[in-house]
Amino acid sequence: MANQALPRPHFTGPQPVVGQEVKKRLNPLVKSSDGAVADRVFGWVIMACALVVLAILGLIVWQLVARSQLSWHAFRWKFFSGQDWDPVNDSFGALPFVYGTLVSSLLSLVIAVPLAVGVAVFTTEMCPKWLRGPLSFTTELLAAIPSVIYGLWAIFVLVPILRNYVQPFLAKTLGWTGLFEGPPFGIGMLAAGIILAIMIIPIISSITREVLTVVPQHQREAALALGATRWEMIRLAVLRNARAGIVGGIILGLGRALGETMAVTMVIGNRPEIAKSLFAPGYTMASVLANEFSEAAGDLYLSALIEIGLALFLVTIIVNALARFMVWSVTRGQPARGRA
Amino acid sequence: MGSLRGAVPETATLQPRQRVLEISLWRRTADYLATGFAITTVILVLAPLVAIFAYLVYKGIGSINISFLTQIPKPPGEVGGGMANAIAGSVVILAIASVLGVPLGIGAGIYLAEYGRNRFGDTVRFVSDVLNGVPSIVIGIVAYAIVVLRQKHFSALAGGVALAIMMVPTITRTTEEMLLLVPNVLREAAYGLGVPRWRTTLSIVLRTATSGIITGVMLAFARVAGETAPLLFTAFGNQYWNWRLEQPTAALPLQIFTYAISPYDDWHRQAWAGALVLIILIVSSVAAVRYVVRRGTLGGVA
Numbered sequence: 001m002a003n004q005a006l007p008r009p010h011f012t013g014p015q016p017v018v019g020q021e022v023k024k025r026l027n028p029l030v031k032s033s034d035g036a037v038a039d040r041v042f043g044w045v046i047m048a049c050a051l052v053v054l055a056i057l058g059l060i061v062w063q064l065v066a067r068s069q070l071s072w073h074a075f076r077w078k079f080f081s082g083q084d085w086d087p088v089n090d091s092f093g094a095l096p097f098v099y100g101t102l103v104s105s106l107l108s109l110v111i112a113v114p115l116a117v118g119v120a121v122f123t124t125e126m127c128p129k130w131l132r133g134p135l136s137f138t139t140e141l142l143a144a145i146p147s148v149i150y151g152l153w154a155i156f157v158l159v160p161i162l163r164n165y166v167q168p169f170l171a172k173t174l175g176w177t178g179l180f181e182g183p184p185f186g187i188g189m190l191a192a193g194i195i196l197a198i199m200i201i202p203i204i205s206s207i208t209r210e211v212l213t214v215v216p217q218h219q220r221e222a223a224l225a226l227g228a229t230r231w232e233m234i235r236l237a238v239l240r241n242a243r244a245g246i247v248g249g250i251i252l253g254l255g256r257a258l259g260e261t262m263a264v265t266m267v268i269g270n271r272p273e274i275a276k277s278l279f280a281p282g283y284t285m286a287s288v289l290a291n292e293f294s295e296a297a298g299d300l301y302l303s304a305l306i307e308i309g310l311a312l313f314l315v316t317i318i319v320n321a322l323a324r325f326m327v328w329s330v331t332r333g334q335p336a337r338g339r340a
Numbered sequence: 341m342g343s344l345r346g347a348v349p350e351t352a353t354l355q356p357r358q359r360v361l362e363i364s365l366w367r368r369t370a371d372y373l374a375t376g377f378a379i380t381t382v383i384l385v386l387a388p389l390v391a392i393f394a395y396l397v398y399k400g401i402g403s404i405n406i407s408f409l410t411q412i413p414k415p416p417g418e419v420g421g422g423m424a425n426a427i428a429g430s431v432v433i434l435a436i437a438s439v440l441g442v443p444l445g446i447g448a449g450i451y452l453a454e455y456g457r458n459r460f461g462d463t464v465r466f467v468s469d470v471l472n473g474v475p476s477i478v479i480g481i482v483a484y485a486i487v488v489l490r491q492k493h494f495s496a497l498a499g500g501v502a503l504a505i506m507m508v509p510t511i512t513r514t515t516e517e518m519l520l521l522v523p524n525v526l527r528e529a530a531y532g533l534g535v536p537r538w539r540t541t542l543s544i545v546l547r548t549a550t551s552g553i554i555t556g557v558m559l560a561f562a563r564v565a566g567e568t569a570p571l572l573f574t575a576f577g578n579q580y581w582n583w584r585l586e587q588p589t590a591a592l593p594l595q596i597f598t599y600a601i602s603p604y605d606d607w608h609r610q611a612w613a614g615a616l617v618l619i620i621l622i623v624s625s626v627a628a629v630r631y632v633v634r635r636g637t638l639g640g641v642a
Contacts, residue, residue: 146566259475
């Protein structure tokens with residue numbers, strides 16, 4: 001090395017590393033030959049992992065489609081319009097399940113949306129700073145509770161409350177609408193809707209909070225400077241700007257509600273009937289899978305259940321893709337942030 | 341304000357309709373109502389949370405005892421017994437799920453962050469978001485179709501596969517997010533020293549983002565730990581001890597479900613105890629996550 005001829009400058013700190021010493025110290029990181037080959041192998045391995053993600057989706061679609069063929073060929077579209085679910089006579093119509101899934105999910109949205117948006121607005125716009133962290137942590141804690149525990153709580157706490165207090169009250173005051181008729185069992189569509197609402201509030205409110213925080217601060221300041229009250233500022237500057245993202249969060253919550261299984265199965269009553277009253281028991285697509293899949297005897301029965309699974313899968317995929325797109329349309333261009 | 345007011349032209353102060361500070365009674369009421377509504381929603385949302393935890397602790401504490409933690413279930417209707425086999429079964433199933441799911445998820449995440457700035461990467465990203473939203477019961481069907489039907493047995497392995505499928509997309513996306521937070525300067529510095537790309541990725545980038553990735557893994561773990569639906573027809577449940585992976589295995593959430601919908605009071609009591617044990621496991625991992633996050637996502641860089 002040429003510069004070794006020069007006198008070495010005097011350093012007081014850590015001494016510079018020279019010659020063989022460099023190689024020895026960097027040895028764990030730098031090897032002379034294996035770079036290109038190892039790089040290529042590593043690239044392949046990593047690529048394979050990414051391919052597995054695609055393969056999983058492919059596997060799901062393939063298995064669901066292939067194994068529901070029997071039922072699809074037997075019933076075609078009548079499968080989704082038939083009301084008769086009779087495994088003994090091999091007669092399968094999924095309409096009561098579709099109805100139950102839609103009604104319970106929509107009911108849960110009606111309850112959850114105002115609450116979730118209210119909480120999100122409070123945490124981002126109104127509450128004192130010290131309360132913000134604990135509050136969002138607590139709401140997210142709701143998301144960490146397993147579905148089966150919600151169901152357990154619903155059976156032993158929510159259902160008795162509904163049966164003894166809420167349902168008699170609703171029947172007396174709103175009975176004329178026809179939505180709140182019949183004997184107050186506690187168990188039924190209303191209980192399912194409420195427990196679902198409690199379960200989807202965290203997801204809607206955390207997405208809403210996320211899109212509210214990306215509304216530029218100067219929008220708020222502009223509204224306030226024009227003399228708006230705080231509520232007018234929130235309505236005009238914040239909520240209006242974040243509209244699409246909030247709707248996206250709501251649709252994401254809907255996707256969650258559609259596929260939710262355990263808590264609903266435990267309180268909805270599991271009877272394949274279509275009733276107008278929300279007090280009546282119902283059945284959802286996910287709960288019929290949970291209850292009957294492991295006991296399904298006969299190929300057609302199993303195939304019909306898998307077709308319900310396929311329908312559920314397709315609906316949730318469409319709903320989720322829509323939601324992701326809407327959230328993305330608001331938050332794009334923002335720096336990536338950890339969600340944790 | 342006083343000095344500013346002096347600068348305003350005289351004519352402006354003469355027109356009373358232009359006074360800006362006046363806020364009508366209606367607008368003020370609307371503001372109060374909105375604030376009141378927001379506070380009410382917070383209370384309404386926190387109420388069930390408090391109620392659930394209070395009930396869990398109240399019902400669960402009284403029910404947990406030594407026999408609950410050490411014995412297997414008694415026949416239906418008999419008092420006593422416990423969920424020891426279910427707790428062990430859950431641990432086995434979760435271990436299988438983690439062994440299968442965690443490396444795959446982290447690998448796919450590395451691909452997305454380090455190599456995935458192309459159309460293929462976008463596809464993988466979109467697919468993993470889609471997979472995140474697939475109902476868990478549907479994933480149960482798939483695990484049933486690919487493992488149970490082939491083995492002709494319900495098994496712990498099938499349960500593990502189902503939970504692993506659920507873990508992969510979550511881990512993939514959080515790993516990617518965490519790796520993207522690592523400054524490019526670090527990668528460039530490593531390349532500048534002649535470190536090959538694979539070594540840079542593993543020893544520099546991955547190492548730096550370790551705590552963030554652990555966060556993601558634990559969140560995914562906490563999520564699948566309480567899953568019941570995909571286990572219904574994969575692990576299936578078992579009243580006895582079982583350590584063999586190709587046999588039906590008990591799991592804590594399954595046992596809670598079975599006991600909760602049973603007609604026996606003692607089983608209800610045990611369902612609460614099981615729920616408390618499960619939630620303690622999950623909440624402690626979430627708390628651990630918070631702890632890791634607070635120590636700084638990029639502790640290695642700062």
